[in-house]
Amino acid sequence: MERHEIEAFLVLAEELHFRRTGERLGLAHGRVSQTIRRLEHRLGVTLFERTSRHVALTPAGRQFRDDLAPAYRRIQEAVARAVASGKGVTGTLRVGFSSQWAADLLIKATDVFRARYPDCAVQIQEVQLSDPFGPLRANAFDPQLTEFPVAEPDLVAGPVLFSEPRALIMPAQHPFARRESVGLEDLARTPLVSVSGDIPQYWIDYHYPRQTPGGRPIAHGATAVYWMEELSLVAAGRGVSPTALRAAQYHSRPGIVFVPFRDAPPIEYGLVWPRNGVTARVRSFIETVSEVASGSDDGSGPAA
Structure with missing residues (x-):
C-alpha cells in the first residue's frame, strides 16, 4: 500500500x-x-x-x-x-515564566511541541520577581517568557509574542478604587509599591517610574521581593502598584482592586534566552511558541 x-x-x-x-x-x-x-x-x-x-x-x-x-x-x-x-530535539527543555498568563501560553505551546518532538520533555517553572535573569545565567532555564524590556548583552530577546493592557492595583478603600480608569499622572498622587532584588535599573524605571510623563515626581514606598508580597503590601495600604490587567483574573482577593490605565502603553512579553545557549531544541521551542502565540499552529491563538 x-x-x-x-x-x-x-x-x-x-x-x-x-x-x-x-x-x-x-x-x-x-x-x-x-x-x-x-x-x-x-x-x-x-x-x-x-x-x-x-x-x-x-x-x-x-x-x-x-x-x-x-x-x-x-x-x-x-x-x-x-x-x-x-x-537534536531530544532530552529535557527547561522553560521559565514570569506570570500565570505567560504560563498559560507555554503550557499550550508545550502540548504542540511534545506532539512534534515526543523525545523531548519540557519542564516549566516560575521565575521569581526579585531575580528575573539569574536562572537563565545559571543554566536553570533554557529560554524564559517574560516582560520586556530586556537589554542584557549576554541575553537575546526575541520578538514580542503578546501584550497586555496595564492596570493599577490599589487598596479597596483607596480614593481611586471606584474609578473606571486611572491615568499615568495619577501616580504622582499616591505612593508606589515597587520591587527590589537583582533587577536591572532600566527594567524598574520602565515598570515602576519615578516621574509621570508630565514630569511630576512619583513617590516610592515599600518594596517587595515576591509577587504575593507585593499584593499583601497593597492590601495593607502601603501604596499602589502597576501590573497587567489580566492579573485580576488570577490574583483578585479581598482588600485590593484592579483599575485599568487609560493612557499607559501595554506590557509586552517575549522569549529570552542566553546568547550562547541556542540549541536545536531551544530553537524548535521558540518557533513553536511563536506559532501558538500567533495562532498559526491551529488558529486558536494565545491563551485568553
Missing part, C-alpha cells in the same frame, strides 16, 4: 464524507474516490458503502481501520522521533 492510500482511507473512515476528506488532504474529492476504488480493487474487498447521501464503513472496512490505524500511528511516531533525533 502507498502512503497516500493509507491516509485517504483513514481520513475517509473518520470523516465519512468525500469532500471533507479531500479538503483535509488537499485533494479533489474525485481523486479521493479514485484512490479508494484502487485500494478496494487491490484488496479485493469493499471498504465503504456509498450512496449519493451516505458513506459508511462496511464490516470489512471497520476491521481494516481498527487494524491499520494503530500501526500507522506507530509509524508516524517513529518518523517523528527519527526526525527529532536528527535535529
Whole structure:
C-alpha cells in the first residue's frame, strides 16, 4: 500500500464524507474516490458503502481501520522521533515564566511541541520577581517568557509574542478604587509599591517610574521581593502598584482592586534566552511558541 492510500482511507473512515476528506488532504474529492476504488480493487474487498447521501464503513472496512490505524500511528511516531533525533530535539527543555498568563501560553505551546518532538520533555517553572535573569545565567532555564524590556548583552530577546493592557492595583478603600480608569499622572498622587532584588535599573524605571510623563515626581514606598508580597503590601495600604490587567483574573482577593490605565502603553512579553545557549531544541521551542502565540499552529491563538 502507498502512503497516500493509507491516509485517504483513514481520513475517509473518520470523516465519512468525500469532500471533507479531500479538503483535509488537499485533494479533489474525485481523486479521493479514485484512490479508494484502487485500494478496494487491490484488496479485493469493499471498504465503504456509498450512496449519493451516505458513506459508511462496511464490516470489512471497520476491521481494516481498527487494524491499520494503530500501526500507522506507530509509524508516524517513529518518523517523528527519527526526525527529532536528527535535529537534536531530544532530552529535557527547561522553560521559565514570569506570570500565570505567560504560563498559560507555554503550557499550550508545550502540548504542540511534545506532539512534534515526543523525545523531548519540557519542564516549566516560575521565575521569581526579585531575580528575573539569574536562572537563565545559571543554566536553570533554557529560554524564559517574560516582560520586556530586556537589554542584557549576554541575553537575546526575541520578538514580542503578546501584550497586555496595564492596570493599577490599589487598596479597596483607596480614593481611586471606584474609578473606571486611572491615568499615568495619577501616580504622582499616591505612593508606589515597587520591587527590589537583582533587577536591572532600566527594567524598574520602565515598570515602576519615578516621574509621570508630565514630569511630576512619583513617590516610592515599600518594596517587595515576591509577587504575593507585593499584593499583601497593597492590601495593607502601603501604596499602589502597576501590573497587567489580566492579573485580576488570577490574583483578585479581598482588600485590593484592579483599575485599568487609560493612557499607559501595554506590557509586552517575549522569549529570552542566553546568547550562547541556542540549541536545536531551544530553537524548535521558540518557533513553536511563536506559532501558538500567533495562532498559526491551529488558529486558536494565545491563551485568553
